[in-house]
Amino acid sequence: MKKYIALFILIVGLTACEKDDFCTQNPVTPNLVLRFYDMDNTNDLKNVERLSIIAEGKTDSLFTNRTTDSIAIPLNSLSQKTVYTLKMNDVDGNIANNQTATLTIEYNPEEDFVSRSCGFRIIYENVTLSNTGWINSLSTTEVPLIDNQASAHVQVFH
Amino acid sequence: MYKYFISLCFVFVFVNGYSQINTSKEETKEKKDTITYKTGYGLRLGIDISKPALSIVDKSYSGLELVGDYRISKKWYVAAEIGHEDETTFEDFLSSSAKGNYIKIGANYNAYENWLDMNNEIFVGMRYGFAIFDHTLNSYQPNVSSGTENLPPYFPSTPIKTPMSDDGLTAHWTELQLGIKAETFKNLFIGFSFSYKIMLSVDDQKDFKTLYTPGFNRVFESNTGFGFNYTISYLIPFVNK
Numbered sequence: 001m002k003k004y005i006a007l008f009i010l011i012v013g014l015t016a017c018e019k020d021d022f023c024t025q026n027p028v029t030p031n032l033v034l035r036f037y038d039m040d041n042t043n044d045l046k047n048v049e050r051l052s053i054i055a056e057g058k059t060d061s062l063f064t065n066r067t068t069d070s071i072a073i074p075l076n077s078l079s080q081k082t083v084y085t086l087k088m089n090d091v092d093g094n095i096a097n098n099q100t101a102t103l104t105i106e107y108n109p110e111e112d113f114v115s116r117s118c119g120f121r122i123i124y125e126n127v128t129l130s131n132t133g134w135i136n137s138l139s140t141t142e143v144p145l146i147d148n149q150a151s152a153h154v155q156v157f158h
Numbered sequence: 159m160y161k162y163f164i165s166l167c168f169v170f171v172f173v174n175g176y177s178q179i180n181t182s183k184e185e186t187k188e189k190k191d192t193i194t195y196k197t198g199y200g201l202r203l204g205i206d207i208s209k210p211a212l213s214i215v216d217k218s219y220s221g222l223e224l225v226g227d228y229r230i231s232k233k234w235y236v237a238a239e240i241g242h243e244d245e246t247t248f249e250d251f252l253s254s255s256a257k258g259n260y261i262k263i264g265a266n267y268n269a270y271e272n273w274l275d276m277n278n279e280i281f282v283g284m285r286y287g288f289a290i291f292d293h294t295l296n297s298y299q300p301n302v303s304s305g306t307e308n309l310p311p312y313f314p315s316t317p318i319k320t321p322m323s324d325d326g327l328t329a330h331w332t333e334l335q336l337g338i339k340a341e342t343f344k345n346l347f348i349g350f351s352f353s354y355k356i357m358l359s360v361d362d363q364k365d366f367k368t369l370y371t372p373g374f375n376r377v378f379e380s381n382t383g384f385g386f387n388y389t390i391s392y393l394i395p396f397v398n399k
Contacts, residue, residue, distance in 0.1 A: 023301070027303055028301040028303060029300065029302045029303075031305075055313075062312055074311065074313055075313070077300055077313060078313065078315065078316060113366050113367060116247075116249055116367070116369055117250065119249065119300070119301045120251065120300045121300060122300050122302060
């Protein structure tokens with residue numbers, strides 16, 4: 001009898017285990033972080049009014065009609081190139097006053113093991129950026145490695 | 159009614175009685191106990207039945223472990239375990255397998271004072287463990303989660319189902335065991351023990367990490383591990399002393 005009880009406890013103990021670790025990194029794969037600055041006064045942050053952003057080949061926007069001075073945008077890990085169209089309107093909500101810009105990002109996606117619970121993430125090497133439209137200039141057009149998003153990777157002047 | 163009260167009174171009556179008073183004046187000479195209780199010394203071989211039992215319950219695991227010890231003194235045993243394990247780990251973003259053989263060598267110290275000719279153990283054991291194994295990353299999906307709960311990633315990743323394997327990986331670890339063994343029938347022992355393991359060195363698969371090592375079990379982030387076994391073993395007595 002004692003044996004069966006012990007065996008029962010053993011089986012329950014070994015099979016009833018709950019998951020005890022969770023991925024706490026958030027997000028695991030870094031986004032490209034952009035901060036928007038005033039092109040005339042490059043030390044001052046400048047909000048982008050009513051910003052909407054959509055990637056080439058996508059039918060749904062990443063977000064729409066947001067007024068912000070900083071955005072974190074994901075890059076497509078299955079491709080070596082992501083093209084975003086950024087639409088803003090600093091006059092009113094009228095479609096006629098919309099201004100667009102494109103931001104083309106090229107990179108080499110690499111897989112990187114993080115941990116048991118988080119799995120693999122993507123890091124982006126040799127990132128190059130180019131821009132058109134209402135974006136006047138970028139602080140840098142080359143980022144050697146994006147492996148975190150603790151601070152802005154690129155400053156955008158407009 | 160009164161007779162019950164009277165009867166109840168008797169309940170509280172105590173009588174002290176003496177018997178077997180040593181009335182003789184001569185002192186009894188204390189005799190030395192000359193009987194020594196002998197226990198068997200020899201090779202004890204067994205099997206860990208928790209691993210085959212777990213193999214039946216858990217389809218992603220199979221394992222077998224043979225255990226053995228040899229008594230070298232009243233308190234000390236040289237002990238070893240050898241085994242084979244094949245385990246698949248499933249995580250949210252990946253699945254991996256480890257398969258291989260292991261050996262653990264060390265000693266047990268029996269901290270239990272046996273009565274008479276009983277031969278039970280409450281032991282503390284130390285082991286050095288060595289495993290040689292294959293580790294396979296079966297499948298994985300790059301974690302591109304958006305960082306916001308319930309929001310799917312803007313660019314979903316595709317699962318990669320091509321297994322990648324590295325063989326001939328080795329691991330070295332030390333182990334502390336705590337357990338009991340009880341002689342249930344003549345020369346037949348049932349025991350169980352818990353173990354705490356500290357990894358000394360382990361080979362990782364290329365661009366990946368060893369998540370499970372045969373004999374060590376799950377490798378935790380801190381490079382530690384836990385184990386349990388339930389053994390049935392038979393003592394082949396060479397000599398009684």
